[in-house]
């Protein structure tokens with residue numbers, strides 16, 4: 001029989017683990033803007049390489065805040081060095097994943113800010129986990145739980161962000 005308490009504990013520890021990526025993603029929105037990382041350049045298909053939604057400020061500040069959260073988590077529960085390294089990889093990876101998601105959207109002809117279900121919710125998590133896997137092991141069950149929870153949490157967060165006026169769209 002499924003042990004509910006154990007399942008909740010796994011979910012909580014999965015959210016604790018992925019928190020630097022969440023904070024990096026929110027910080028990209030909160031502190032981003034101005035110069036896009038593709039410097040406005042176009043790809044071979046004459047569309048933008050990545051687009052105006054992915055900026056250097058968002059990349060740098062998102063990585064810094066996410067890494068800080070990882071460092072704090074390391075001091076609180078993990079190991080300080082582990083927290084710093086994993087925090088950096090999850091945060092930087094999240095923002096690279098977000099940029100890769102935008103790159104794919106542009107190649108598919110999807111304009112900036114237009115929806116790409118699943119990609120919009122999970123691009124940053126894929127980047128975060130891929131980079132973190134270079135340094136640490138993550139059980140496949142934990143990866144699945146993170147993907148499912150993030151899908152739900154991302155949609156709820158974006159609806160909240162839309163309702164409080166910090167995002168123009170709810171997705």
Ligand SMILES: CC(C)=CCC/C(C)=C/CC/C(C)=C/CC/C(C)=C/COC[C@@H](COP(=O)(O)O)OC/C=C(\C)CC/C=C(\C)CC/C=C(\C)CCC=C(C)C
Pocket residue numbers: 011012015022023025026029120124149150152153154156157158160161171
């Ligand atoms: C229990 C379950 C399954 C869900 C609960 C989800 C919930 C209540 C979420 C609320 C999160 C929150 C407080 C948001 C604040 C509003 C805000 C500033 C939103 C900004 O969102 C921006 C968005 C931009 O994304 P995009 O650029 O990719 O479009 O970023 C999405 C944000 C996240 C994916 C991370 C949000 C997570 C946190 C703020 C950390 C807190 C985490 C929880 C409350 C989840 C706890 C859940 C469990 C199961 C323990």
Ligand SMILES: Nc1ccn([C@@H]2O[C@H](COP(=O)(O)OP(=O)(O)OP(=O)(O)O)[C@@H](O)[C@H]2O)c(=O)n1
Pocket residue numbers: 028029030031032033050051052053054055056057058059062095098101102105111112113114
């Ligand atoms: N590295 C980043 C990531 C995000 N943002 C900011 O956060 C907003 C929301 O990010 P996201 O939803 O990922 O971008 P979209 O505007 O939807 O663009 P795209 O269609 O390319 O995903 C962006 O518009 C941008 O203002 C940023 O400046 N720099």
Ligand SMILES: [Mg+2]
Pocket residue numbers: 053098101102120
């Ligand atoms: Mg995006």
